[in-house]
Amino acid sequence: MSDIAVDVKNLTKVFQVGGGGANVFKQGLTSSYVVAVDNLSFQVKAGEVYGLIGPNGSGKSTTMKVVLGLMAPTEGHAQVFGLDSGDIRARHDIGFLPENPYFYRHLTGEETLKFYGKLCGLKGAELKDRIGELLALVDLEGARKRRLSGYSKGMLQRIGLAQAIIQRPRLVILDEPTAGVDPVGSRQIRDLVLRLKDDGISVFLCSHLLEQVQEVCDHVGIIFEGRMQQEGTLDELVSVENRYSLTLEDADPETIKEIEALISKTKGTTIAEQGHPKTTLERLFIKIAGEKEANKKS
């Protein structure tokens, strides 16, 4: 069994465009071609969460579609657990949640999972049990008989995530999983991604919401104009090598003064930043929403 979930090597995708207008052009090609992905290489290891980040039009979705087998590469290749992404067998191991999915709005949550489960060859009691298990996982048991046309954006994302993992894939691909979702819904999706990771499922996600990527990803690739700009573990990318932070709790002013005095005596060391650490607006919102919810229940 391959321990590489996704292997993208020298991937290039060129599109023919009408009218000649394009953003990025490859040398030697006429103006009616646009290079969406240019010689891109990266690997997603089994069991890790990999985030591909970049601005709109940077080639994230194209890369994702090639990995899903919805597009063929112009050059290079993409493999999923050692199988070519165009090979239908690879899709047994893939679960996919597109950006802002609509699914069939005439189906209920339960019917939606039944439909996707059947496409994956599940049936009978196995399918029924799996549907129940997934509805509980994504907290939609109460809405199982409701049509998707009555679901909120967050609920749609969660049912989308449930359909993505219905056949117990080893890799889950998420395209902007929290786009348009409120902070609470966004947090639920984040928790589900972390849960997938705990279950040993590899996650490959594309996003431009950097804070969320930072919260869940082990590895991050930054793509711009179809090319990989920087890649590495989160620590490698975000650590400031010559800085070290120490956060104190309930320290009295005297202790702080002593620490400051000690540092000022040390040659070459300065205090770069000092003060009360700030929470993020998102964390604050989640805290307030959680407290309100708890008050309502009590």
Added chain:
Amino acid sequence: MKIPIFSISRTWTIASSTIVQLMRMKTFYFLIAFALLVVGIGFIFGSIDPDQASAARQLELIKKLSFGAMDLFAWLFAIVATALLIPRDLEDRTLYTILSKPVRRIEYLIGKLLGVLLLVFSSLAVMFCLCLVVLFIRENAAVAEEMSNLQLARGENIELIKEQISLIREQGVRPQLAIGALASFLKAAVVSAMAILISTFASSSLFTIISSILFFLIGHAHSMATSFWESGSNGVVKALTNLVKLFIPDFQIFSFSEGIVQGAAVAPHLVGSMCLLTAGYLFVFVLLSLVIFMYKEF
């Protein structure tokens, strides 16, 4: 894991989901209500003034209206329903979630077509049965009236009444009527396959609907166009006519149902050749759709 070249189970899953999708659409109810209304109007209209037309003529009128409505429902619904399926799946990104499962494109395409055809077939069957019931009631009422006249009649009137009864029976419920309904279904099947071919490269549902209706109308003017163009000696025009004849089906081959409705007999070989031609058109259209769809990038 081995994946079969074609899975009936997956195709059926897509077909049954298509049936549910179409049945929950307002278009279906609108068209079926319209068709039933016309059948109802035919029944009422045929009963308004019994003295004005003979009973046989009234029955013929009911059949004409009912079969006309059934035919209109079948081809119009086939176009609209087929045109809405693939482009909408693409617009809503539902197609991505389906094709990212272990589903072959041929299974998706045939499943969609099968769903439309099964629904058209079932709707026609319901309308046909309803029409037969109406016809049976009207026929027997008319015959009973003539029979009561027969008991009172004498001399040459007896012959006239017997002739009248025979005319009523000719216009009443006959097995050949099923061939008329079959012709409507086969025409709808060809129209649907043509619409699915257009939708594989069309940019929107509206484009598919308009072009399908256009081709449908051209297909009805086949023989007229052929005789017009072939009367000229221009080789290019002849070649163009042949090309149009090759790609646009001659929908007039299904129009003999009008004769059946009027009480004419049908040669079995005509029915056989109609079925064979339909099979041929379906095969060619599905094959062409598949070739386009297989290489389509999403």
